[in-house]
Each structure stands twice: as structure tokens, then as C-alpha cells.
Amino acid sequence: MRLFGGKKYSTIKVRKKDLPAGLWVKCPGCAEIVYKHEIESGVGVCPKCRHHFQIGWQARLASLVEQGTFEEIDADLVSADPLDFKGQSTYVSKMQDARRKTGMRDAVVCGLAAIGPVRVAIGVMDFAFMGGSMGSVVGEKVTRLVERGTRDRLPVIVICSSGGARMYEGMLSLMQMAKTSAAVARHSRAGLPFITVLTHPTTAGVMASYASLGDVIIAEPGALIGFAGPRVIRETTREEVPPGFQRSDFVLKHGLVDMIVPRPELKPTLLRLLGYMCNLPAGQTPAPAPVEAQPDSYAGPGHVSS
Amino acid sequence: MPPYTLPFEKPIQELERRLQDLRAFSESQNIDVSLELSELEKKIAETRRNIYTRLTAWDKVQIARHTGRPYTLDYISECFTDFVELHGDRAFMDDRAIVGGFATLDTERVMVIGTQKGRDVRSNVERNFGMAYPEGYRKAMRLMRTAAKFRLPVLTFIDTAGAYPGVGGEERHIAEAIAVNLRDMSLLPVPVVVTVIGEGGSGGALGIGVGDRILILEHAYYSVISPEGCAAILWKDRAFANKAAEALKLTATDLLKAGLVDEIVPEPLGGAHTDLKAMAATLKQRLLGSLRELKLVPPDLLLERRYAKFRAFGVFEHEPSPPPDAAAQGQA
Numbered sequence A: 001m002r003l004f005g006g007k008k009y010s011t012i013k014v015r016k017k018d019l020p021a022g023l024w025v026k027c028p029g030c031a032e033i034v035y036k037h038e039i040e041s042g043v044g045v046c047p048k049c050r051h052h053f054q055i056g057w058q059a060r061l062a063s064l065v066e067q068g069t070f071e072e073i074d075a076d077l078v079s080a081d082p083l084d085f086k087g088q089s090t091y092v093s094k095m096q097d098a099r100r101k102t103g104m105r106d107a108v109v110c111g112l113a114a115i116g117p118v119r120v121a122i123g124v125m126d127f128a129f130m131g132g133s134m135g136s137v138v139g140e141k142v143t144r145l146v147e148r149g150t151r152d153r154l155p156v157i158v159i160c161s162s163g164g165a166r167m168y169e170g171m172l173s174l175m176q177m178a179k180t181s182a183a184v185a186r187h188s189r190a191g192l193p194f195i196t197v198l199t200h201p202t203t204a205g206v207m208a209s210y211a212s213l214g215d216v217i218i219a220e221p222g223a224l225i226g227f228a229g230p231r232v233i234r235e236t237t238r239e240e241v242p243p244g245f246q247r248s249d250f251v252l253k254h255g256l257v258d259m260i261v262p263r264p265e266l267k268p269t270l271l272r273l274l275g276y277m278c279n280l281p282a283g284q285t286p287a288p289a290p291v292e293a294q295p296d297s298y299a300g301p302g303h304v305s306s
Numbered sequence B: 001m002p003p004y005t006l007p008f009e010k011p012i013q014e015l016e017r018r019l020q021d022l023r024a025f026s027e028s029q030n031i032d033v034s035l036e037l038s039e040l041e042k043k044i045a046e047t048r049r050n051i052y053t054r055l056t057a058w059d060k061v062q063i064a065r066h067t068g069r070p071y072t073l074d075y076i077s078e079c080f081t082d083f084v085e086l087h088g089d090r091a092f093m094d095d096r097a098i099v100g101g102f103a104t105l106d107t108e109r110v111m112v113i114g115t116q117k118g119r120d121v122r123s124n125v126e127r128n129f130g131m132a133y134p135e136g137y138r139k140a141m142r143l144m145r146t147a148a149k150f151r152l153p154v155l156t157f158i159d160t161a162g163a164y165p166g167v168g169g170e171e172r173h174i175a176e177a178i179a180v181n182l183r184d185m186s187l188l189p190v191p192v193v194v195t196v197i198g199e200g201g202s203g204g205a206l207g208i209g210v211g212d213r214i215l216i217l218e219h220a221y222y223s224v225i226s227p228e229g230c231a232a233i234l235w236k237d238r239a240f241a242n243k244a245a246e247a248l249k250l251t252a253t254d255l256l257k258a259g260l261v262d263e264i265v266p267e268p269l270g271g272a273h274t275d276l277k278a279m280a281a282t283l284k285q286r287l288l289g290s291l292r293e294l295k296l297v298p299p300d301l302l303l304e305r306r307y308a309k310f311r312a313f314g315v316f317e318h319e320p321s322p323p324p325d326a327a328a329q330g331q332a
Helices: A036-041 A057-064 A091-102 A136-151 A167-189 A230-237 A248-253 A263-277 B007-029 B034-053 B057-064 B072-079 B121-130 B134-149 B167-171 B174-185 B202-206 B227-234 B238-247 B252-257 B276-294 B299-311 B324-331
Strands: A024-026 A033-035 A071-073 A077-079 A108-115 A118-125 A156-162 A194-203 A216-219 B080-085 B098-105 B108-115 B154-160 B192-201 B213-217 B221-223 B263-265 B316-318
Touching: A024 A036, A033 A036, A057 A108, A057 A118, A057 A156, A057 A263, A071 A136, A077 A136, A091 A167, A108 A136, A108 A263, A118 A136, A118 A263, A136 A156, A136 A167, A136 B316, A167 A194, A167 B174, A167 B202, A167 B221, A167 B227, A167 B299, A194 A263, A216 A248, A216 A263, A230 B167, B007 B034, B007 B057, B057 B192, B057 B221, B057 B227, B057 B238, B072 B080, B072 B098, B072 B108, B072 B154, B072 B276, B098 B134, B098 B276, B108 B134, B108 B276, B134 B154, B134 B174, B154 B202, B174 B202, B192 B202, B192 B276, B213 B252, B213 B276, B227 B238, B252 B263, B263 B276
Parallel strands: A118 A156, A156 A194, A194 A216, B108 B154, B154 B192, B192 B213, B192 B221, B213 B263
Antiparallel strands: A024 A033, A071 A108, A077 B316, A108 A118, B080 B098, B098 B108
């Protein structure tokens, strides 16, 4: 079903104060006011300008894996507070807020699923949970996912979105970079496919570990991808950053990512890649239509933010 | 003795000034004050011991950044012989913020690699303040592969505020350079001994920090983020760096307690910068100890153990019943 193609866009010019809270969202791409339901029930792409909103893990999974095939693993892992971290606010209170706000237990959801005929191990990071930051739980879950892939000889796909290592867990967070990368090394040594999808934003500690290690690296349109944030660069070096710096087009041009894939094309693209990387018989991989929308039940309490 | 520059050393500085005054007085007036002098010297030693046994995390960060502190090349010339420096990443440039080459430690032939700071404006320009570009990490990895080819153990020295955050580094993918090192160092089939000698600044440090043994000097630090960066984010003010340093548990003792490092290398009283020769001698012994142990381990077992070591990093809990949202999704 083409949800957006046939009907009139639900975009109208209205002043912000006239909007009932929560029903509408201003698209940061084109500044149009968009009916929030349209974004949430679809794959989170602005019907007007194709801006890619950040989407929650449920919506992401729904857009990628076959219905009913996702089997979550390691859902029981939750963060401890190993440093007994106390700043302006404590880690424990930050964690409680994030859990309440998102209904998630940490910033990544992992499991086994089918994409078309291909069984995969898939991890989805969600920026809404503490900026997708990687502490012990994210590192452990990603490592277990990759190890599961190695053990069961499965391709591993990670949809990345992260501001970097989680400083509340100090050096334990930094070491997750080494831990996850070592797991990827063994998966790779076994000749298995590893695909990373870099969504807005993928930076710092996650970018400097597994996100950069895909055999194929895909970027979503307009994503911020890099190591240091533009503000840090400006403050440290007093260099002006060029327009479009660290955005998907920039990193494609500079040779980091293999391709930029709009969200509706992501699933068919993954399938085509898996056909080659799993060396499936040619011509037998079904090529499903682009994914524009899924039944509402998938969207769940998913959140949309710019 | 280098001039005192650290704020917490003020009491020692004050006593030293009095000592000099007293000496000058005794010389000019030709009065014997040897008793007073020795009392004062005793007091200085005691004060120094008191200060250096009660250092805060923030004090240690400042010692780790002391401009008189020995850098990688100082240890290379003090601990090693026959250093043959190798240059370049074979692709873009020779990053002078990371040095490396063949070297001999006692009778052991090794590959030594480390981040290198400068001491004055000129050398800091050359060394980019010890902050490497992607090419530094790629050069390091190239040298490690060379080492593996010739069955030479690898010793790395970490002393960096972090990888260089700049436009050029981003254009050439510093994150990817570090990630590749983390991946490939985990499978490097020769012993790797890592030593944090000064600043262990985040991913830029870890980029040459995957190994079989991780040593850290007594007053060095190793952290996921600089105390200033952490303070700016969590306290909205860099002035709270001392609090952030405490909270981040970044000192050698904290890290050893958490099992994140294997060994603390003691420094001379007053810090490594007060006695390079003594520091280098201790470090050399510790490096040889690790090296000679690791050389006995067959490569396969070495890699198994290295993997297990990093695999074990992480503290988390199990919470059995999944939250309602996840349960609903499980059925979808």
C-alpha cells in the first residue's frame, strides 16, 4: 500500500501555538507541520521533503524483518551503577528517566529474525534511550549478538544510532569498544557477513568501533556520522567546518560508506546484499517492494524526534 | 629538580624557598645553620610524602599532564637500545604524534609504538600535542602487522589527550582507523604489552591499547572522556573538572580495583618527572617481566586469553521479567 502516494499530504500552514500538543510535528527538513501520526505509522520519513526522522526500535524492526519472526535475545540485561556515579544528577536517576520515557531497558534491542528468506542476527540501537550511548549493557548485548552470529553462522546487521560511549560507566564504557570490535573480528574471520546501517547520528565510541567495521556500511540520508562532534572540533581547532560536514553525502564522498539508502529502500537493499554475501543461488532472492508503511500495531508507543 | 608548577605542590615550593633563603643567609653571615637546614630538608621530604600519598584524582590528572613528565621517546632512549624508527602509514603521511620502530629491551627484540607529545611550541606543532590523526593509528597498525610477520612482541606507550578532533581527521575517518586497530589488535598473533605512561585519553588511547597486559604508571590516568569534557556536559561548567575526575574513577588505583588494568608501575616520590632514570629502570623491569611471561604462551592460547580478557569487561545485572512493551513486541 502506498500510504503517501495517493492521498493529499496532511501538511498545512499553521502557527505553532495553534497546534494541539503532541499531534503535530514540525519537520526539521522543510519546516512544514506534519501530522505526527503519518510519521509514526510509516517509516518516519517526511511526506513532503523525505527528511528522515529518528524512529524507535519497534518501527525500525517492523520495517525490516518479516512479521512474527523477531525473537529477542538478552532482554534481561540491565545497567548497574559500577562507578556509583554522582554528578549534577545520578546515573541511577538518569537511567530511571530513560526507562520510563522509552519503555526500553537500555539503548539496544537484539534478536534473531528473518529478512525475506535469510535468517539474521539483528541489533537496533535507539537514540531515545540516553542518546544511544554505549555502556556495559549495550556493549555486552552487541557482543553476544555477534557471538551468536558466529556460533550459528548468521549474518549480523546492526542499525546504529549513538552519541558514543556512556560516561556514567567510565572506562567500562570505553572498553566496550574493544570488546565489540574483538567479537566482530572473530565473526569476520569465520567468513560471515556484517552489515552496519548508520542512522542519525552515529558518532564517537560507537563509530570508532563496530559501526565502522561493516563489510558493507550503509548510511541513511542526512545522518550525522563521525568521531568528534562539530562543536568539539570548532572549540579545539578553531577550524570552521565546511557545509554538510559529517553528513551522509560528505562521508560517502570521502569514501567511508558504501551507499546512502533511503529508509523505504533499506530492506530490499539488505536483501540484495545478503544474496551476495551469503552467496545464495542467483535469481532466487525475492525482491520485496519498498517499505512505506506497516500496520499501526507495529508503531506501538514508538517515538518520533527530529 | 624541575620547577614546581602544580598547585598542590605549593607547600613544598614554600619550604624549598625557605631552605634557599636560609642557605643564603648562612653563607652571607658565615653562621652555621646545618642543624636548621637538615630539619628543613627533613620537613620537605615529609611534606612531599604527605602530599604524594594523598593525591586527589584531579591532582593526578595534572601530574599526568606535567610538561616535565617523561614521554614515549624518553622511555625509548632510557629503557631500550638500538631503536630503529620507522615512518609513515604508506598511504597519506607520517603522523609524528605516534612514533614507532624496532627496538631492543635488554635482550628482547620488539616493536615499540607510542603517542608522543612535544615539550615546547615547536615540538608541539610537530607532534600535534600528542594527538594523532587517522594516519597515526594506521601507521601503528602497519608496524604491528610488521611485528607479527617477524614474530616480534609489541610494546605500546599511551600518552595522549585523545585523537585529534579536526576536519582533516574526519575527512580521512579517524573513527574507522581506531575501530580497525581495535579489531585487528584483538587478533595480532604476538604478545602485546600496553603501558599508559601519562594521559590515557579515551578512544585515542584505546586505539593502540588492546593487549595481553595493561600496565599503568602510578600517577597516569585513563578515562572515557577528559574530566573537563565530562564537567562541561554533566556540570555545564568545565570548572568542575576536579569533581568529574573523581566521579570518573580514572586513577591507576581505581582502574586496578575495577580489573581494567593488570598492574600499576610505581613512580618515584614526587612523580616520574622528578627522576627519569629511576622511573625508566622500574618500567624496564616490569616490561621485561610481562614480556618473558607472555613469550611462553603459544599464539592460539594468547589470543584466546586476550579475547577473554576484554570479553569480561562490563558490569550489568539481570532483571528477569521483560517490560510489557518488549513482551508485546516479542509476539509481533
